[in-house]
Structure formats: structure tokens, C-alpha cells
Amino acid sequence: MNVLLDEVPVPAEQFSRAPRYLSVALTNACELHCAYCYAPKHAAALERERVLAWAVELDAAGCLGVGFGGGEPTAYRRFAQLCSDIAQSTSMAVTFTTHGHRLTPKLVESLRGAVHFVRLSVDGVGTTYKRLRSRRFAAVVQAAGLLGTLAPFGINAVINADTVSELDDLAEFSDKVGASELLLLPEQPTAATPGISDADAQRLVEWAAIARTGVRLAISRTGLEAALPTAEAIPGEHPLDAHMHIDATGVLRPHAYAPTGLSVGIRIMEAVHALREAP
Structure with a gap:
């Protein structure tokens, strides 16, 4: 089914009052x-x-x-x-x-x-995941198996200095466990961490621009999406x-x-x- 969301302009007063x-x-x-x-x-x-x-x-x-x-x-x-x-x-x-x-x-x-949909947070694979989260990676593999019986699910991954080199592995894992999407989350600054570096952000953008994966890629709104060929759900949406x-x-x-x-x-x-x- 094809839906042309921008074929007919809709007056702003007809927009839903709530966020989507x-x-x-x-x-x-x-x-x-x-x-x-x-x-x-x-x-x-x-x-x-x-x-x-x-x-x-x-x-x-x-x-x-x-x-x-x-x-x-x-x-x-x-x-x-x-x-x-x-x-x-x-x-x-x-x-x-x-x-x-x-x-x-x-x-x-x-x-x-x-x-109707679940997102499973997986920051790195194997020993990287265990080091960052102090939990066995096998346990998150088991969780993915359970979610596969419940509803469509996607994988979320915080991308930073520890995980940017594992993008291929994360995509392969997502595809292997049956996820429908890999959502890339560039690390944001906190009181304890500076967030993703400019160099690692560039590595992420370059990887995403040419990656050929078996799973759909998405990225959070942090500014980096402007450098990628993303598809907006509703063009021009505030x-x-x-x-x-x-x-x-x-x-x-x-x-x-x-x-x-x-x-x-x-x-x-x-x-x-x-x-x-x-x-």
C-alpha cells in the first residue's frame, strides 16, 4: 500500500492537538x-x-x-x-x-x-556488552528470543567510543535475532560523560551512509541525522x-x-x- 502524506496540504488548524x-x-x-x-x-x-x-x-x-x-x-x-x-x-x-x-x-x-512493539537495549556485543553493563551477553540473546514470541521488536544501541567499532556486529546480531530495526543512539553528554566524540560521530555517519545490512537502520534526533539520507515520517513536521x-x-x-x-x-x-x- 502506498500512502502519499504530502500530496494534499492540510491546514494547521486541522492537525491533531496531541503529539504523534x-x-x-x-x-x-x-x-x-x-x-x-x-x-x-x-x-x-x-x-x-x-x-x-x-x-x-x-x-x-x-x-x-x-x-x-x-x-x-x-x-x-x-x-x-x-x-x-x-x-x-x-x-x-x-x-x-x-x-x-x-x-x-x-x-x-x-x-x-x-x-505492539518493543525495543531491546544492546550496547555492544559479547565482552563489550558485559563490560559496559555487567551482565552476560547470553542473557540479552535469551531476552531477544522471548521478545520474538511477543511482538515485533528492534534493537537500540548507544554508540560511543566503546561501541562504534562494533557497528557491523550489532547489525549482524540484530538480523540474526529477528529484529526489524537497529536504532543508533549517539551517546549524549551527561554529568559523568562528555557524549560521543566528533571523531566517533564521523565514523558512525560514514558507516551508516554505506552500510548494507539485513535490518532497517534508524538514528535518534541528535543532529547527526542531518548528515544521513533519512526518511521523515511526515516531511516538514514540527x-x-x-x-x-x-x-x-x-x-x-x-x-x-x-x-x-x-x-x-x-x-x-x-x-x-x-x-x-x-x-
């Missing part, structure tokens, strides 16, 4: 301690009823999907029930990003029919129409790396409107 996609950090909790992780380290978690109410409101305003992260979303209390409630109460796609080490056959079964992010304290931000945002009250669409109007 909302990412939600349900909790800051995570048992891994990756040095380059950008997620806040203070304890915080969103109330389940609050998240469900936001999802229903967003759905009514035209949002197409919600994606759960953290921290580690599978560490969130009654995570599977929340996914099920949203899937039953809205028409939105439900996705989540996980390190995979909490996945069990029982949890996967409880999520069946409630999630970033805040495409995506917004809520952190585990209930602050709505333009994206997960944004330093500031607006606190969300009972009605999330009020915060969405205010964020769009903010200078």
Missing part, C-alpha cells in the same frame, strides 16, 4: 549502572492511574502511540496491567524499551496482546507535533534530553498546549 508520539519514563529505577545513561538517578515513579488518564486524554486528542521507558519500565509495579489497560482503553499503539534482564516467560505472556516526553516526576519535555519542561497536572493537554506556546 509520547515517550514516558515510568520510573527512574534500574538495576544496571551504565556510566553513559542520561536518566536521572533520584527515586521517582509515576502513578499508574495518572498515566492511564493521560493516555485516554491523548488518544482523544489524536496521539497515535505511547512508549514506556525509564529507568527500566519492567521494574515498574503492575507494568503489564498498565499496558493492558491502555491497549483496551485507547486506540494507541503501546511500546516499551527494556534492557531485557527482567523478562520472563510469565511476564511476556502477561504482555501478550497489550504491546518536532513538538512529532514527539514529547514525560519524565518520572511528571514533567513534560520536548524530548528526553531537554533540560527543562512543564509540570503536568490533571489534564496533560493543557501542558502540551503550554509547551508549544513556550518561548
Whole structure:
């Protein structure tokens, strides 16, 4: 099926009021301690009823999907029930990003029919993965096998000095385990790390420009995408129409790396409107 999204210009007043996609950090909790992780380290978690109410409101305003992260979303209390409630109460796609080490056959079964796509974080392969995450690589291979029985899934990989030389291996791994996509995440600066170097960023761009992989490639919006032949879902779409992010304290931000945002009250669409109007 071919869909021409830009054949007929649509007046701005007819756009959906909600962003096309909302990412939600349900909790800051995570048992891994990756040095380059950008997620806040203070304890915080969103109330389940609050998240469900936001999802229903967003759905009514035209949002197409919600994606759960953290921290580690599978560490969130009654995570599977929340996914099920949203899937039953809205028409939105439900996705989540996980390190995979909490996945069990029982949890996967409880999520069946409630999630539409999953992202598995795999930063490096083999001994590199074990060194960066202090977990066996075999365990993440097993997690990929479990996810393959649940829903379509993709692989996320933070690209930095430790992993940029393993891009071919990451693509091969993604293809081998049946992932539909490899999402490249250039490391972002944190209080503890400087982010990806200019030299490694250039290596990433050069690799992605000529790579011939068995899996679809994608890259996060960090500026490097401008140097690559990427396909925009909706050409000319404003970033805040495409995506917004809520952190585990209930602050709505333009994206997960944004330093500031607006606190969300009972009605999330009020915060969405205010964020769009903010200078």
C-alpha cells in the first residue's frame, strides 16, 4: 500500500492537538549502572492511574502511540496491567524499551496482546556488552528470543567510543535475532560523560551512509541525522507535533534530553498546549 502524506496540504488548524508520539519514563529505577545513561538517578515513579488518564486524554486528542521507558519500565509495579489497560482503553499503539534482564516467560505472556512493539537495549556485543553493563551477553540473546514470541521488536544501541567499532556486529546480531530495526543512539553528554566524540560521530555517519545490512537502520534526533539520507515520517513536521516526553516526576519535555519542561497536572493537554506556546 502506498500512502502519499504530502500530496494534499492540510491546514494547521486541522492537525491533531496531541503529539504523534509520547515517550514516558515510568520510573527512574534500574538495576544496571551504565556510566553513559542520561536518566536521572533520584527515586521517582509515576502513578499508574495518572498515566492511564493521560493516555485516554491523548488518544482523544489524536496521539497515535505511547512508549514506556525509564529507568527500566519492567521494574515498574503492575507494568503489564498498565499496558493492558491502555491497549483496551485507547486506540494507541503501546511500546516499551527494556534492557531485557527482567523478562520472563510469565511476564511476556502477561504482555501478550497489550504491546505492539518493543525495543531491546544492546550496547555492544559479547565482552563489550558485559563490560559496559555487567551482565552476560547470553542473557540479552535469551531476552531477544522471548521478545520474538511477543511482538515485533528492534534493537537500540548507544554508540560511543566503546561501541562504534562494533557497528557491523550489532547489525549482524540484530538480523540474526529477528529484529526489524537497529536504532543508533549517539551517546549524549551527561554529568559523568562528555557524549560521543566528533571523531566517533564521523565514523558512525560514514558507516551508516554505506552500510548494507539485513535490518532497517534508524538514528535518534541528535543532529547527526542531518548528515544521513533519512526518511521523515511526515516531511516538514514540527518536532513538538512529532514527539514529547514525560519524565518520572511528571514533567513534560520536548524530548528526553531537554533540560527543562512543564509540570503536568490533571489534564496533560493543557501542558502540551503550554509547551508549544513556550518561548
